[in-house]
Amino acid sequence: MYFPISGAHISPIYLAIVGFLIGILGGFFGVGGSFIAGPALRAMGVDWNFAVGTDLAHIVGKSVVAAKRHRALGNVDLKLGLIMAFGTIAGAEVGAQLIQMLKRAGNVNVVVSIVSIAVYVSISTFMIWESRKTLSQNKGSPRGKVKGAKAKEDESSFRHVTSSIQRLNLPPMIKLPASGVTISLWIILFVAFIGGVFSGFLGGGAGYIRMPSMVYVLGIPTHLAVGTDLFEIIISASYGTFSHAIKGNVDILIALVMNTGAAIGAQIGAISTQYFAGPKIRLAFVPLPLIGAAIVIYTLISGHKL
Amino acid sequence: MKKETATTLRAFLIELAVYAVLVVGYFLLVLHFLGDWLYQLEIRHRYTYAGVAILLIIGQAVVLESVTTSLLRLIRGRSE
Numbered sequence: 001m002y003f004p005i006s007g008a009h010i011s012p013i014y015l016a017i018v019g020f021l022i023g024i025l026g027g028f029f030g031v032g033g034s035f036i037a038g039p040a041l042r043a044m045g046v047d048w049n050f051a052v053g054t055d056l057a058h059i060v061g062k063s064v065v066a067a068k069r070h071r072a073l074g075n076v077d078l079k080l081g082l083i084m085a086f087g088t089i090a091g092a093e094v095g096a097q098l099i100q101m102l103k104r105a106g107n108v109n110v111v112v113s114i115v116s117i118a119v120y121v122s123i124s125t126f127m128i129w130e131s132r133k134t135l136s137q138n139k140g141s142p143r144g145k146v147k148g149a150k151a152k153e154d155e156s157s158f159r160h161v162t163s164s165i166q167r168l169n170l171p172p173m174i175k176l177p178a179s180g181v182t183i184s185l186w187i188i189l190f191v192a193f194i195g196g197v198f199s200g201f202l203g204g205g206a207g208y209i210r211m212p213s214m215v216y217v218l219g220i221p222t223h224l225a226v227g228t229d230l231f232e233i234i235i236s237a238s239y240g241t242f243s244h245a246i247k248g249n250v251d252i253l254i255a256l257v258m259n260t261g262a263a264i265g266a267q268i269g270a271i272s273t274q275y276f277a278g279p280k281i282r283l284a285f286v287p288l289p290l291i292g293a294a295i296v297i298y299t300l301i302s303g304h305k306l
Numbered sequence: 307m308k309k310e311t312a313t314t315l316r317a318f319l320i321e322l323a324v325y326a327v328l329v330v331g332y333f334l335l336v337l338h339f340l341g342d343w344l345y346q347l348e349i350r351h352r353y354t355y356a357g358v359a360i361l362l363i364i365g366q367a368v369v370l371e372s373v374t375t376s377l378l379r380l381i382r383g384r385s386e
Contacts, residue, residue, distance in 0.1 A: 057363050
């Protein structure tokens with residue numbers, strides 16, 4: 001099939017399958033999946049700028065489907081998502097400016113690669129330590145569907161640090177009844193801002209940073225963190241899509257075709273979260289940042305940008 | 307439990323088949339007609355294109371989610 005906007009020839013079945021796989025990951029972990037979509041589009045000969053912009057547009061569609069399903073499961077904190085969207089958009093602008101500064105300095109690729117490898121490996125190492133420790137402390141917990149109130153009873157070995165952060169009295173304090181948390185507005189905005197900076201700096205939705213931060217820093221239960229992250233991604237990725245589209249970096253036809261597969265995948269991923277407790281979802285999340293790190297290391301060594 | 311899993315799997319496979327037929331029709335009709343118009347819009351009116359792109363991707367997602375949910379409800383309802 002010919003896509004006139006980007007000038008690429010790509011099989012729609014290939015796009016639907018890629019969308020399906022990313023949809024499953026997005027629905028289950030609350031991530032955008034740009035570390036798969038970017039290389040998958042590049043492999044079909046789509047220019048780098050179109051791959052980035054089109055991926056963002058596809059993330060919007062997939063997140064709408066997954067967030068709707070998570071909302072039906074009671075996994076979306078709308079108030080938290082709306083507040084975070086402001087911090088993310090501001091952070092994304094700062095991240096994009098940092099990239100421009102590094103471009104002018106002439107060392108953008110090396111700096112971005114090293115920062116991203118350090119971030120990805122740190123997240124994975126921390127999450128594998130925390131989730132394994134939590135799981136070993138909670139042996140004998142019930143198996144099967146984890147729904148409703150049970151999903152909100154999320155155990156974490158990092159809970160003592162999270163509780164200390166929640167006790168920081170920096171007015172205004174925001175009550176989040178859906179998540180069962182009361183926390184300073186500034187801490188929420190700070191977490192969203194950092195996620196936004198990484199989104200603008202490293203590309204994609206930065207769900208690999210935001211979802212763990214929501215769990216460990218804000219103390220949001222994992223299921224709610226996944227659903228709320230997806231809702232927040234709809235807003236921030238829409239902004240990114242608009243920004244890229246006016247620069248001529250979005251082939252919406254490719255994104256629409258990818259989204260047909262993602263619509264099914266995202267629902268499977270979202271429904272699957274019911275069958276796993278929070279620490280198990282976090283443990284399963286560990287390989288994702290490592291895949292991202294592996295891709296960056298490959299591009300550094302080979303010189304080919306995936 | 308096993309019966310429930312088998313029912314879910316069967317419903318999902320039927321849903322996938324029906325969905326695939328709908329999607330192929332969608333590729334042939336909607337994208338074929340939209341393609342040229344969006345291409346012209348992208349060249350001549352970038353801001354309009356950006357707005358239309360977001361509306362299209364969100365609109366399609368909402369419709370697809372409703373279609374898949376309705377399909378699943380219909381198929382599961384019949385198989386139970």
